[in-house]
Amino acid sequence: MTARGEFVGPAPANEGKANVSTVGLIMGSDSDWPTMRAAAEALDEFGVAHEVGVVSAHRTPVKMIDYARSAVDRGLKVIIAGAGGAAHLPGMVASATPLPVIGVPVPLKHLDGMDSLLSIVQMPAGVPVATVSIGGARNAGLLAVRILAAADPVLRERMTAYQAGLEQLVAEKEAALRA
Numbered sequence: 776m777t778a779r780g781e782f783v784g785p786a787p788a789n790e791g792k793a794n795v796s797t798v799g800l801i802m803g804s805d806s807d808w809p810t811m812r813a814a815a816e817a818l819d820e821f822g823v824a825h826e827v828g829v830v831s832a833h834r835t836p837v838k839m840i841d842y843a844r845s846a847v848d849r850g851l852k853v854i855i856a857g858a859g860g861a862a863h864l865p866g867m868v869a870s871a872t873p874l875p876v877i878g879v880p881v882p883l884k885h886l887d888g889m890d891s892l893l894s895i896v897q898m899p900a901g902v903p904v905a906t907v908s909i910g911g912a913r914n915a916g917l918l919a920v921r922i923l924a925a926a927d928p929v930l931r932e933r934m935t936a937y938q939a940g941l942e943q944l945v946a947e948k949e950a951a952l953r954a
């Protein structure tokens with residue numbers, strides 16, 4: 776583990792099951808990747824296997840429904856969905872799977888991501904999407920780790936160590952300010 780609480784290696788859930796992804800990381804366009812890659816990096820730090828795909832609510836609606844409906848059978852436990860503008864992907868995926876869905880509002884060049892945020896966050900009762908901040912893909916990755924960690928003591932231990940690393944980092948920065 777690094778000072779920042781980063782981990783390398785497979786999560787216990789994936790040991791002996793190479794390439795079995797527990798998190799589905801999807802986005803409406805490849806243009807979302809510069810934002811969404813932070814989620815993949817967070818999952819990598821904790822050794823959580825994930826699959827990455829481009830699935831658009833508007834351009835590939837059939838693929839989107841197939842993806843959501845087959846997610847459980849393919850072994851996914853959590854889905855992270857990022858989209859910008861009229862960002863309907865997270866909500867539509869949540870409507871077609873029982874898995875927890877984390878929505879990432881991707882900021883585009885107009886409206887500063889407020890359109891993405893409002894498109895994702897205001898879901899009708901009965902169909903929840905856990906929405907992170909505009910551009911908050913890293914937190915989406917970390918939230919997915921926490922959801923998995925609820926049933927995985929080793930991942931939970933890793934998250935606890937990561938949090939201790941954050942605390943240590945703040946203390947070091949504070950000490951540097953005073954030096």
Ligand code: RP5
Binds near residue numbers: 803805807831860883
């Ligand atoms: C959304 O439209 C995507 O999630 C992306 O944020 C936005 C623009 O897509 P591109 O025109 O760059 O492919 O569906």
